[in-house]
Amino acid sequence: MDKNLGAPLFDRVALIGIGLINSSLARIIRRDGLAREITACARTRRTLDKVKELGLADSVTTDPAVAVAKADLVVLGTPLGAYREVTENMASGLEPGCIVTDVGSVKACLERDVAPFLPEGVHLVPGHPIAGTEHSGPEAGFAELFEGRWCVLTPAQGTDGVAVDRVAELWRRCGMTVQMMDGAHHDKVLAITSHVPHLIAYTIVGTATDLEGDLRDEVVKFSAGGFRDFTRIAGSDPTMWRDVFLTNREAVLEMLGRFSEDLVALRRAIRRSEGQLLYDVFDRTREIRRGVIDAGQHIPPKGPKDNGD
Numbered sequence: 001m002d003k004n005l006g007a008p009l010f011d012r013v014a015l016i017g018i019g020l021i022n023s024s025l026a027r028i029i030r031r032d033g034l035a036r037e038i039t040a041c042a043r044t045r046r047t048l049d050k051v052k053e054l055g056l057a058d059s060v061t062t063d064p065a066v067a068v069a070k071a072d073l074v075v076l077g078t079p080l081g082a083y084r085e086v087t088e089n090m091a092s093g094l095e096p097g098c099i100v101t102d103v104g105s106v107k108a109c110l111e112r113d114v115a116p117f118l119p120e121g122v123h124l125v126p127g128h129p130i131a132g133t134e135h136s137g138p139e140a141g142f143a144e145l146f147e148g149r150w151c152v153l154t155p156a157q158g159t160d161g162v163a164v165d166r167v168a169e170l171w172r173r174c175g176m177t178v179q180m181m182d183g184a185h186h187d188k189v190l191a192i193t194s195h196v197p198h199l200i201a202y203t204i205v206g207t208a209t210d211l212e213g214d215l216r217d218e219v220v221k222f223s224a225g226g227f228r229d230f231t232r233i234a235g236s237d238p239t240m241w242r243d244v245f246l247t248n249r250e251a252v253l254e255m256l257g258r259f260s261e262d263l264v265a266l267r268r269a270i271r272r273s274e275g276q277l278l279y280d281v282f283d284r285t286r287e288i289r290r291g292v293i294d295a296g297q298h299i300p301p302k303g304p305k306d307n308g309d
């Protein structure tokens, strides 16, 4: 029996979009009794049938306004490109005092796509649990996904403190460490730690796919030489990642500019046979890897493999 049983944090939680992230949250809420009731909302009947089959929610609907009725917590878990439409559609069902949070990989955009459409008295606490895999849909979720990871909350100044504390407590109960951050700062940090690395993976797998004949066939055969890890990342959901790049455009372009300069410098070092320069760069990056290990962020969760998005 889990230690958290018998202490619900919320009465009725509405999960808007129930894929990898929100279904993992649903599994924890269920397992640990963190809410009395869960309502799940998705676009398609197929997803909602799966949710019912897996027992992840008490009720399901395709209508966001119906889903959020009487909810004291709403968690947006759709791709970022759907935020505005979903928020507009659910607004009429929201009641004063309700907390709206989300799990999206970009944060500054909520001020534009969500905040203006919320009724008076509804508290917005944007969030990003930095944990994920390359798999999608409610069947891909698992309760251990968030354990030992960071969750960033980016509430605007003046947000109700109790609302922020309640969202923070939810993620702590999921096994996460919570950090407050400015939304724009979050987007810059994630641009370099997550978004640009995904773009590199998409690029290199694309480049390999475009190679001619023999060379391309050998790519799959010898993929264990580093390419395999890129293919895993490049297997991530295309809709989610399209929206991440379109939503975090400025920060990604800034970090991509820096990355491109450094790549050109390494290319030049190879061309000029500057071994010491190459060694120094690789030696420095090895230190970063050690730092990641020291911080315990290299360990995959107990479930399917993680890529920490």
Ligand code: NAP
Pocket: 016, 017, 018, 019, 020, 021, 022, 041, 042, 043, 044, 045, 047, 048, 077, 078, 079, 080, 082, 085, 086, 103, 104, 105, 106, 129, 130, 131, 132, 133, 134, 135, 136, 137, 138, 237, 240, 244, 308, 309
């Ligand atoms: P997912 O598995 O692809 O699921 C997305 C869900 O959103 C599905 O239930 C889908 O319903 C629903 N949806 C899509 N468009 C919709 C619309 N227009 N209206 C209503 N519902 C809609 O997604 P995910 O991987 O859990 O990611 C969800 C969010 O978490 C994204 O914003 C992403 O940036 C963030 N995030 C993802 C990861 C990761 O590793 N995947 C990690 C951290 C944060 P249908 O199935 O019916 O289409």
